[in-house]
Amino acid sequence: MVDNPGESSSLDSVNTASSPSDLRITDMRIAAVGQGNWRWPIIKLYTNQGLVGLGEVRDGASARYALMLKSRLLGENPCDIDRLFRKIKQFGGHGRLGGGVCGVEMALCDLAGKAYGVPAYMLAGGKYRDKIKVYADTPSLKDPEEMGKALKGRMDRGFEFLKMDIGAWIAEPHEGGVVNKAVMAESASVMHPFTGIQVSDYGISKMQEYVEVVRNIIGYEVPLASDHFGHMGVENCIRIGKALDQFTLAWYEDMIPWQFVDQWKRLKDAVETPVATGEDIYLKEGFEPLVDARAISVAHPDLATSGGILETKRIADYCYEAGISVALHQAGSPVVAMANVHCAAAIDNFVALEMHSVDNPWWDDLVDVVGQDGPMIQDGYIKLPEAPGLGIELNEEAIEAHLNEEPTNFSVYPGGLFKPTDEWDSLDAHDRAWS
Numbered sequence: 311m312v313d314n315p316g317e318s319s320s321l322d323s324v325n326t327a328s329s330p331s332d333l334r335i336t337d338m339r340i341a342a343v344g345q346g347n348w349r350w351p352i353i354k355l356y357t358n359q360g361l362v363g364l365g366e367v368r369d370g371a372s373a374r375y376a377l378m379l380k381s382r383l384l385g386e387n388p389c390d391i392d393r394l395f396r397k398i399k400q401f402g403g404h405g406r407l408g409g410g411v412c413g414v415e416m417a418l419c420d421l422a423g424k425a426y427g428v429p430a431y432m433l434a435g436g437k438y439r440d441k442i443k444v445y446a447d448t449p450s451l452k453d454p455e456e457m458g459k460a461l462k463g464r465m466d467r468g469f470e471f472l473k474m475d476i477g478a479w480i481a482e483p484h485e486g487g488v489v490n491k492a493v494m495a496e497s498a499s500v501m502h503p504f505t506g507i508q509v510s511d512y513g514i515s516k517m518q519e520y521v522e523v524v525r526n527i528i529g530y531e532v533p534l535a536s537d538h539f540g541h542m543g544v545e546n547c548i549r550i551g552k553a554l555d556q557f558t559l560a561w562y563e564d565m566i567p568w569q570f571v572d573q574w575k576r577l578k579d580a581v582e583t584p585v586a587t588g589e590d591i592y593l594k595e596g597f598e599p600l601v602d603a604r605a606i607s608v609a610h611p612d613l614a615t616s617g618g619i620l621e622t623k624r625i626a627d628y629c630y631e632a633g634i635s636v637a638l639h640q641a642g643s644p645v646v647a648m649a650n651v652h653c654a655a656a657i658d659n660f661v662a663l664e665m666h667s668v669d670n671p672w673w674d675d676l677v678d679v680v681g682q683d684g685p686m687i688q689d690g691y692i693k694l695p696e697a698p699g700l701g702i703e704l705n706e707e708a709i710e711a712h713l714n715e716e717p718t719n720f721s722v723y724p725g726g727l728f729k730p731t732d733e734w735d736s737l738d739a740h741d742r743a744w745s
């Protein structure tokens with residue numbers, strides 16, 4: 311940098327370490343970390359200038375969703391984020407199917423930031439905050455006293471925003487608590503309106519008792535969101551919601567599937583607690599019906615499904631105009647967590663970012679944050695990095711120590727640490743989505 315730009319040649323004031331206009335993608339490789347649904351395929355996009363971009367396929371999704379995009383990205387300039395996103399977005403979808411497109415988008419933002427010498431949040435329009443509030447999901451415990459203590463433990467670690475599950479499982483052990491109880495186990499994959507499950511008034515009173523015990527332990531000054539109510543129709547959700555309104559919860563999450571906009575509107579209008587959904591919705595156009603109908607209070611996109619950093623910023627802006635706040639769902643490795651941090655920094659109407667791994671002892675080992683010491687999450691916040699791109703470097707020893715070991719995955723991509731993926735180099739499809 312120069313002291314007085316007016317007296318200097320322009321070359322002194324620009325970063326000449328990279329040549330963004332000539333940057334090209336040369337390779338994509340994967341290292342999948344973790345097991346089962348807690349499997350995080352980490353993406354590396356390589357370039358002709360030595361810059362490497364990091365991204366991540368959504369938790370529990372197949373790495374092939376990203377690898378099938380490789381042939382569409384080779385030779386492209388990663389700084390053309392918007393054009394490349396439009397090129398590949400037809401190969402994403404709701405839920406885990408969005409994982410490949412979004413993982414690539416993060417890596418493009420990492421590369422463009424590195425090429426320009428700016429942190430990724432600047433690509434999304436700059437920041438509204440320097441540290442990002444994290445909310446800790448906490449696994450369910452049957453005993454409400456134990457649950458309250460577990461949440462209190464989160465508060466003692468500095469978390470200022472909490473979430474717990476309040477499900478029909480609380481009513482289920484009590485005789486007469488749940489109607490059509492016999493199908494509860496088998497209805498896990500049946501959409502809510504179609505199970506015939508209801509919670510009786512008695513069962514709802516048990517749910518009230520549970521939340522009351524928890525609230526008495528943690529108090530009312532910390533926001534407490536709620537999730538995983540069980541698969542029941544909207545009428546039952548309204549009865550439960552009204553009964554729990556007295557506990558001033560931060561939101562009722564995914565009480566019914568996001569697809570049923572009319573039912574969301576009905577729920578939102580009937581209860582006096584904010585209602586939230588969105589972790590499985592792909593792209594802004596997926597959120598528009600819920601926002602247009604003013605059917606939610608809080609949008610809850612997962613950046614690894616919703617379209618990556620820039621599309622999620624667009625979703626948040628759309629919500630802002632409707633007076634809807636945004637909390638970010640997140641259940642991945644520190645790579646996707648940091649992509650969320652940059653996006654959250656750029657969102658005016660942001661509330662909090664979810665963390666599912668605060669009890670995982672090796673989660674923090676997977677990356678180093680450039681220019682920062684200590685754990686990524688400190689006192690319930692993540693400090694926004696100012697280094698170029700996502701501002702993280704992989705700790706490859708830790709990645710290698712926790713590589714995915716499920717052999718079924720290796721038939722579609724090589725296991726191990728960022729091994730060659732040449733079999734995905736050739737394009738064998740005509741991609742045009744219109745005629």
Ligand SMILES: [Mg+2]
Nearest residue numbers: 537563564589
């Ligand atoms: Mg959820």
